[in-house]
Amino acid sequence: MAEPGLGIRIQGLHKRYGTGDTAVEALKGVDLAVAPGEVVGLIGPSGSGKSTLLKCLGAVVEPTGGRMTLGSDLIYHDGWRIPDLRALRRDKIGFVFQAPYLIPFLNVTDNVALLPMLAGRPNREARAAARELLAALDVAHRAAAMPSQLSGGEQQRVAIARALINRPPVILADEPTAPLDSERALAVIRILNRMARQYATAVIVVTHDEKIIPTFQRIYQIRDGRTHEEAGLGRMLE
Amino acid sequence: MISLAGRDILHASGKFIFTGVGLGLLIGVTLSMAGIYRGMVDDADTLLDNSGADLWVVQQDTLGPYAESSSLYDDLYRGILTVPGVAQAANVTYLTMQVGEGARERRAMVVGVVPGGPDAPGQPQHLVAGRHLTRGHYEAVADLMTGLRLGEQVRIRRNQYRVVGLTRRTVSSGGDPMVFIPLKDAQEAQFLKDNDAIIHQRRRTAANPAFNRPGQPGTLEAVLASQTVNPSVNAVLVRLDPHADPDQVAGEIRRWKRLTVHTRAEMNEILQAKLIATSARQIFMFLVILSVVSAAIVAFIIYTLTLGKIREIAVLKLIGTRNRTIAGMIMQQAVGLGIIGFMVGKIAATLWAPIFPKYVLLLPGDAVRGFLIVVVICVLASLVAIRAALRVDPAEAIGG
Structure with a gap:
């Protein structure tokens, strides 16, 4: 269990869409905590509220109540406590998507280095940091390639590098293994675990993928807008 | 700072060059139309210069x-x-x-x-x-x-x-x-007059008793002589x-x-304000239509290119890219397209100007003005695509 004030911690998070009779309560008091260096699974049937929770965690949808702490920062408490959500997403949250969504007109290095470049870091410095991450993810040999020249697994590793480039305290991974076969899917989870430990990042993996569910030490199952914590098997990692 | 627009243009260079060439031919036609108008004005000035006159005395x-x-x-x-x-x-x-x-x-x-x-x-x-x-x-x-x-x-x-x-x-x-x-x-x-007309006129004059009086044989010859001068x-x-x-x-x-006398300034006014005014208005209308068509083409191309990148734009927004960076990328692409188009248009207009039957005068000042107008049109045309991009919800990048 995460220590309060570290990683990410959510208490009593609510999200309601619409008003009056047509209002839909998507999240009904979600509690969740992930420690730095920990990878947890978030599973649940379609319509259970997984995506809504991810959007709230990603600061692209505003909850209607509750409390969220990221690292030592309180970011939501019955209202956003951070004025610049764009900067919050850029500096504090890493995203890995179902498809890698790499920028097709940038090579691998620049895809990873883009965020710090846009934040004003010198290009040379940003590219050096990107190359270091690519080496850690075993894709340094594709640094000059364009995304269309990479395999699915390589693209996903580049996407993970992009998510890590700003050393965020949390990474949100939305079905990151969906398009991959078992071997590559497990490789991605191994990488996420390694990176989480190496960079002390809390990782939340939303997934339906039966192949990877047994790999988590802890799992949050979301049903009817509420989370239920379960112990995972953590098989692959042992 | 990395140039997203420049990288995108390089990545899709074929698409940009083909679109730029198409737009450039349109810009070439526009520059030529302006050149035709300038040629007409210059022809009028040359006509007055060549006459070597300071005043024109007329009926x-x-x-x-x-x-x-x-x-x-x-x-x-x-x-x-x-x-x-x-x-x-x-x-x-x-x-x-x-x-x-x-x-x-x-x-x-x-x-x-x-x-x-x-x-x-x-x-x-x-x-x-x-x-x-x-x-x-x-x-x-x-x-x-x-x-x-x-x-x-x-x-x-x-x-x-x-x-x-x-x-x-x-x-x-x-x-x-x-x-x-x-x-x-x-x-x-x-x-x-042609020969038949002269013969008929002579016959009619000779048949007129006022000119062909008995005892005054010289009158008819004098009248006929005056008619041929x-x-x-x-x-x-x-x-x-x-x-x-x-x-x-x-x-x-x-x-x-x-008599009526026109000075150089008045004659200039007659030629430019009266004689070629209708043609000038015609050309101006063409210029307006071509500008609108160019703007529509740029807007359509940039809008289509932007819609093709909606998911990437959503990702960019989600990971914290500023709106002004995204807007700048789209605007720079539109201006880049305009620059390619203007270069093609200027070269095309220069190459085909000599084969026009009328004088086409391509002035450097018109080229500069044309370039600025192209840039303004491209900036305006990109606004539709920018609006579409800025309305993209970053949440779209997250599935579900």
Whole structure:
């Protein structure tokens, strides 16, 4: 269990869409905590509220109540406590998507280095940091390639590098293994675990993928807008 | 700072170049239209310059030899010469007609001038080959655009003229090249009737008892002789003394001779504001339409390219890219497309200008203005795509 004030911690998070009779309560008091260096699974049937929770965690949808702490920062408490959500997403949250969504007109290095470049870091410095991450993810040999020249697994590793480039305290991974076969899917989870430990990042993996569910030490199952914590098997990692 | 727009253009260079070439041809047409207008204005200026006149004396209440028909007696110039401030005065006729015959027939403005050197008003000012008109009949000086060569014979009405000189950039306000011939020949060409008409006129005159009275045999011959002589010209071109005031001299001639006199400024106004005004408005309308079409094409292309990147834009927004970075990327792409288009258009317009039948004058100032307009159009055209991009919800990048 995460220590309060570290990683990410959510208490009593609510999200309601619409008003009056047509209002839909998507999240009904979600509690969740992930420690730095920990990878947890978030599973649940379609319509259970997984995506809504991810959007709230990603600061692209505003909850209607509750409390969220990221690292030592309180970011939501019955209202956003951070004025610049764009900067919050850029500096504090890493995203890995179902498809890698790499920028097709940038090579691998620049895809990873883009965020710090846009934040004003010198290009040379940003590219050096990107190359270091690519080496850690075993894709340094594709640094000059364009995304269309990479395999699915390589693209996903580049996407993970992009998510890590700003050393965020949390990474949100939305079905990151969906398009991959078992071997590559497990490789991605191994990488996420390694990176989480190496960079002390809390990782939340939303997934339906039966192949990877047994790999988590802890799992949050979301049903009817509420989370239920379960112990995972953590098989692959042992 | 990395240039997202530049990278995207390089990545999709084929698409951008093909679109830029298409847009460039449209811009080339637009620049050519502006060049045609400039050419018309320059032709008008050249027409006035080549006449060598400071004042144009024409029939009362007419707009002069280029815009309206005008008829004056050919001895009026003597009286004009007596007006203080007048240095030279010369009769001139202008008639646009077909010259030559068969396959070599072409449209030209035949100018009747008093034979003399380049100092006389109405004469072509600069020759590129040969000499000026020196004889009273059957010689011609032709503009190079007529295709005539030195020593060649050219038929004008019934007579053959030998080309003794060649000149250039002497064109009418309509862009027809000029052929200079002696004044007497030009008067004959302008007013000459065909043989049947002359015979019928003689018969009618002879049958008229007023002209063919018994006991007065000389009357009929005198009347017939007067009918075959044409004493009319279209204008008198006046050159002033160096320090004479054109408005003052024009006022004197108007007052004493009861004629209409146009100064250089007035003639310029007639040519530009009246003669080519309709064409100028026509060209302006084309320019407006072409600009709108160009804007629509740029807007459509940039909008389509942006829609093709909606998911990437959502990801960019989700991971914290500023709106102004995304807007800048789209705007830079639109301007990049405009720059490619302008370069292609400028090259195309320069290459095809010489093969236009009328003079196309491409001024550097118009190119600069055209470039700025293209940039403004591209910026405006990109706004639709920017609006679409900025409305993308970053949450779209997250599935579900």
